[in-house]
Amino acid sequence: MTRTAHALPAPAAAGHAVDAPSATIVALPARHVRLATRLAPALSSLAARTLPPLIVLVAALVGWELLCGHPGARLPAPSKVVADTWDFIVDPFYDNGGIDKGAFWHIARSLSRVAVGFSIAAVVGIALGVLVGQSVWAMRGLDPLFQVLRTIPPLAWLPLSLAGFRDSGPSAIFVIFITSVWPIIINTSVGVRNIPQDYRDVAAVICLSWWEVFVKITLPATVPYIFTGLRIGVGLSWLAIIAAEMLIGGVGIGFFIWDAWNSSRISDIIVALVYVGIVGFLLDRLIATVGGFVSRGTTAN
Amino acid sequence: MSTAPYLRFQQIGMTFSRGGTSSEVLRDVDLKIDRGEFVSVIGHSGCGKSTLLNILGGLLKSTTGEVFLEGDVVDAPGPDRAIVFQNHSLLPWLTVYGNVAIAVDKVSGKTRSKAERHDWVMHNLDLVQMAQARDKRPNEVSGGMKQRVGIARALAMEPKVLLMDEPFGALDALTRAHLQDSVMDIHARLGNTVMMITHDVDEAVLLSDRIVMMTNGPAATIGEVLAIDLPRPRRRLDLATNAEYVRCRAAVLEFLYARHRLPARAA
Numbered sequence: 001m002t003r004t005a006h007a008l009p010a011p012a013a014a015g016h017a018v019d020a021p022s023a024t025i026v027a028l029p030a031r032h033v034r035l036a037t038r039l040a041p042a043l044s045s046l047a048a049r050t051l052p053p054l055i056v057l058v059a060a061l062v063g064w065e066l067l068c069g070h071p072g073a074r075l076p077a078p079s080k081v082v083a084d085t086w087d088f089i090v091d092p093f094y095d096n097g098g099i100d101k102g103a104f105w106h107i108a109r110s111l112s113r114v115a116v117g118f119s120i121a122a123v124v125g126i127a128l129g130v131l132v133g134q135s136v137w138a139m140r141g142l143d144p145l146f147q148v149l150r151t152i153p154p155l156a157w158l159p160l161s162l163a164g165f166r167d168s169g170p171s172a173i174f175v176i177f178i179t180s181v182w183p184i185i186i187n188t189s190v191g192v193r194n195i196p197q198d199y200r201d202v203a204a205v206i207c208l209s210w211w212e213v214f215v216k217i218t219l220p221a222t223v224p225y226i227f228t229g230l231r232i233g234v235g236l237s238w239l240a241i242i243a244a245e246m247l248i249g250g251v252g253i254g255f256f257i258w259d260a261w262n263s264s265r266i267s268d269i270i271v272a273l274v275y276v277g278i279v280g281f282l283l284d285r286l287i288a289t290v291g292g293f294v295s296r297g298t299t300a301n
Numbered sequence: 302m303s304t305a306p307y308l309r310f311q312q313i314g315m316t317f318s319r320g321g322t323s324s325e326v327l328r329d330v331d332l333k334i335d336r337g338e339f340v341s342v343i344g345h346s347g348c349g350k351s352t353l354l355n356i357l358g359g360l361l362k363s364t365t366g367e368v369f370l371e372g373d374v375v376d377a378p379g380p381d382r383a384i385v386f387q388n389h390s391l392l393p394w395l396t397v398y399g400n401v402a403i404a405v406d407k408v409s410g411k412t413r414s415k416a417e418r419h420d421w422v423m424h425n426l427d428l429v430q431m432a433q434a435r436d437k438r439p440n441e442v443s444g445g446m447k448q449r450v451g452i453a454r455a456l457a458m459e460p461k462v463l464l465m466d467e468p469f470g471a472l473d474a475l476t477r478a479h480l481q482d483s484v485m486d487i488h489a490r491l492g493n494t495v496m497m498i499t500h501d502v503d504e505a506v507l508l509s510d511r512i513v514m515m516t517n518g519p520a521a522t523i524g525e526v527l528a529i530d531l532p533r534p535r536r537r538l539d540l541a542t543n544a545e546y547v548r549c550r551a552a553v554l555e556f557l558y559a560r561h562r563l564p565a566r567a568a
Contacts, residue, residue: 198390201360204378206407206458216403220394
């Protein structure tokens, strides 16, 4: 691609391009031209990828401004949002005690809840998934239960866990756990069931022990499936924590939004929503990147 | 016991039952194989030749009869009967080196030091000319190279019998010929006992000391055993016009296509 690209400009500039006799191509190895023309495709592909979302974003902001810019609009226009919340945006680290803290502290608190709940879900989910995937009886016994439990909306668990834990902290973590554990279990078990018989035969011939099979065959062969489950799980837990925090109160981006609504700080809500979206996106990319790194080579055969 | 054969299939029968139906795949298979012998099993697809190999490998338990290796009953898989699988079965997340090392570390973890195990892995990769690709992953090397690694992994276990299940079936003709030469060379150097499943007549005649020809299923059994009386080392170019080679080849073809022609269903 690049090689033909750097060869073409000169004949093209000379008028109508001759249909590439090889002699013309060899004739122009100018260094600086080569660097520029080599960069050009990279830049243009970068532009092709970043321009469309930028255009859409600008168009959306302009549209929003036009819709809400007039006096008496129910929702603030983007310019008003920025003006209202400028202090909040530029200083995410302030801490006036209580729940009057910068965005960083709210998000960090929400993330720490997700980290704890999601980590427990990952460990339990992978363990149960391997069990269900490997044992026909475990699958027959547990799978119907999982299929029913996983459809229960996250917040429906909250009253029950508040009753059980009698404390909002562990309750929120339990909601995260119970929300994100199902896709991890289900994807892991599918992965274990899909391990090629060949790998099991190899393990049998080498006489790997139960534990060695688990570590050296089952886990690596299942990694792509596990990370699919983890990705879905982390997305769900981020969805759940915002809603759960609205109910349990305290520091956290979810309660921040609820508190802003109660004090009619609509601009704060909009900024918080942007943060929530960006953090959710970053969480998804993080798991996807780790998964891609850990599972390199495992899918190809 | 001293007169007992090295490897013996005794009255092997195999019936698969699934649900209410059962199908008899093998019946009364009797075979003795000497130490260092290269035996090919040939037959049409569905004749149970892979089943026979899997019984020897311990991956399947025969319904009737027993397999004896050096007088001991075979009842589980083990590294003394290393298998070269048809589709190489390398673990894609391990490197070429790692795929051999996982077997070496397990099989000789107690008898060899770490350095010795490394040397042994490299020795076996050398044997199949894959030492220079040690850090590649299976999806980065060609099909023939993958199968070389599969062979190295099996050899590295120092098996009493090397089992090969249509090892070259998935390869193109040139690569196959190249690998056949490698296997002949390794067999000449190491003197392994080999049982190879194949459906390639030329391959069977070229490599084997004896060819076991299977009748068609259901209830397949050994139809005939042909001794290949060709001196080693054998060179494929010389053999093309060799009278004994031509006779053996004709005998196998005659068995497969005149007397035990596969019914039209598989055509």
